Amino acid sequence: MRPLFHPAIEDIRPDAILYALSDPERAAIFAWLAGAGCGGTCSALADLGERTIPKSSLSNHFKVLRESGLIRSERQGVEMRNQTRCAELDERFPGLIRAILTAYGQLPPEMNTD
Amino acid sequence: MRPLFHPAIEDIRPDAILYALSDPERAAIFAWLAGAGCGGTCSALADLGERTIPKSSLSNHFKVLRESGLIRSERQGVEMRNQTRCAELDERFPGLIRAILTAYGQLPPEMNTD
């Protein structure tokens, strides 16, 4: 398996972020990761929504999220730990992630600063 | 020509907005409209960026923006007047449009509230 690619923070492009999160399934995965604290795995959410997502599709969703710069993935034994890059992202694109998750009605409690 | 469809504010979906603005060309058009005050026409920006956008593509970009709820288009004589729905949108999705335009580095001065 070739090593996982993660863009440097300065190479992250807003169009890639918007594209990645324009798929409700991916947005739900991202929101779930943002709320899960840390280390959400792939198989943990095979049926996050109403349908069962095929694992090849799930793998692809994670790849899109990773390569757009939204998450960081790291192999840990047999499974893959994923975490968001929210802190970095908020520095580069202030308010963006929060506004998007809020628009989806999926802002996790710990990201709420009201 | 069939009448132009504009979604009601409550039918606007965040995924459609993100999708529409995930195309840098469309985002530039939208930013330009947001800054143009009001009434930007289609042909006025055949070459907004470095390349000349074919008019069928331009027409399609406007359709995507319109049907996602980002802009309102109205025929005025022979041409089409377009304006953003920023005010409505900001009520429905607080901070979203601003954060996106800022991320693209295209927040027009009049939307700046710092």
Add this chain to the structure above:
DNA sequence: ATCAACAGTTCCGAATTTCTGAACTACGGA
């Protein structure tokens, strides 16, 4: 009224992208 010019839309085929089942790789445990 007819015609020409212009702004934009629609149509449709080519190219690109997305989706997902099946085969495959990687790791850990017995």
Add this chain to the structure above:
DNA sequence: TCCGTAGTTCAGAAATTCGGAACTGTTGAT
């Protein structure tokens, strides 16, 4: 070593996007 689990890659089918050419609707001129 062999098995099970987690996830990736491959490849073909389906869906989407792109853009040139033809078309529609409006205005202004003759």
